[in-house]
Amino acid sequence: MNTNPKTSLDLTGKVVVITGGSRGIGAETARSMAAAGGHVIINYRRSEAEANALVGEIGGNAVAIQADVADPAALETMIDDIVARFGAIDVLVNNAAVFEYNPFDGDDYAAWQQGWRRTFDLNVFAAANAAWLAMRAMRKATSRSSAGKIINVASRAAFRGETEFADYGASKAALVNLTRSIARACAKDNIIASCVAPGFIETEMAKPELEKNREEILRQIPLGRVGSTADVANVILFLASPMADYLNGVTIDINGGSWFQ
Numbered sequence: 074m075n076t077n078p079k080t081s082l083d084l085t086g087k088v089v090v091i092t093g094g095s096r097g098i099g100a101e102t103a104r105s106m107a108a109a110g111g112h113v114i115i116n117y118r119r120s121e122a123e124a125n126a127l128v129g130e131i132g133g134n135a136v137a138i139q140a141d142v143a144d145p146a147a148l149e150t151m152i153d154d155i156v157a158r159f160g161a162i163d164v165l166v167n168n169a170a171v172f173e174y175n176p177f178d179g180d181d182y183a184a185w186q187q188g189w190r191r192t193f194d195l196n197v198f199a200a201a202n203a204a205w206l207a208m209r210a211m212r213k214a215t216s217r218s219s220a221g222k223i224i225n226v227a228s229r230a231a232f233r234g235e236t237e238f239a240d241y242g243a244s245k246a247a248l249v250n251l252t253r254s255i256a257r258a259c260a261k262d263n264i265i266a267s268c269v270a271p272g273f274i275e276t277e278m279a280k281p282e283l284e285k286n287r288e289e290i291l292r293q294i295p296l297g298r299v300g301s302t303a304d305v306a307n308v309i310l311f312l313a314s315p316m317a318d319y320l321n322g323v324t325i326d327i328n329g330g331s332w333f334q
């Protein structure tokens with residue numbers, strides 16, 4: 074147990090909201106945040122059994138809340154409910170996202186548009202809306218001793234350009250920029266923002282690409298392995314902790330050296 078406050082990842086008493094916390098990177102982030110003493114709100118859309126199992130695993134420091142965060146009304150209801158039940162939001166992790174193939178050389182114009190719309194509705198608009206709603210609640214919590222934090226989960230795709238999922242790459246680039254805008258606009262309200270840009274991580278989302286191209290993907294990674302959910306959750310925990318209180322607007326690559334911004 075680290076008892077030195079200068080090197081502490083302690084989140085005791087902090088209310089941490091994680092969108093898409095039922096599986097993958099979001100679930101591991103919930104485990105890390107709770108282990109550091111945070112009270113974690115695990116949002117999910119469909120995976121009720123996984124979300125409840127995670128709450129059971131973590132214990133008293135976690136609750137699960139169902140909401141499709143791409144639905145602006147459901148998102149507002151969820152944020153209001155969290156503030157009513159827990160009094161505040163200290164950290165929001167915008168993690169929920171969709172990843173689908175949508176190639177430039179497809180034949181179906183309607184499908185192309187639907188892909189971009191689904192991707193932006195969740196990956197961009199839900200994140201911007203959640204940030205706006207969380208910040209509204211953070212501003213009202215006048216007794217806050219530490220900064221409110223918005224942490225966005227982007228991707229290496231934000232920087233690289235993508236050949237088969239341009240909508241996904243563009244949505245993640247938008248998150249990098251949203252992070253910088255919040256950083257510049259909201260520090261005056263004691264609210265700061267940061268972002269992570271993972272490369273390939275072993276989750277359900279990455280499974281189709283890893284099944285199709287694992288050897289080629291491994292060749293691109295100097296560390297020679299695909300990332301784990303803990304590789305990402307550890308950095309998000311650091312960003313949420315007092316150790317990172319002077320980071321504002323940054324995006325941290327977590328990709329084993331496979332791409333540099």
Ligand code: NAP
Nearest residue numbers: 093095096097098117118119120142170273274276278279
């Ligand atoms: P994942 O395993 O597919 O998990 C996605 C999570 O998002 C699930 O908990 C899912 O819950 C939730 N979710 C999906 N739609 C939702 C909605 N409309 N409302 C609320 N929750 C919703 O994905 P992951 O790999 O952990 O990805 C997490 C984040 O990391 C994403 O932002 C992703 O873009 C990013 N990322 C991942 C990788 C990678 O290689 N895995 C690489 C770079 C970036 P339900 O099942 O309940 O719907």
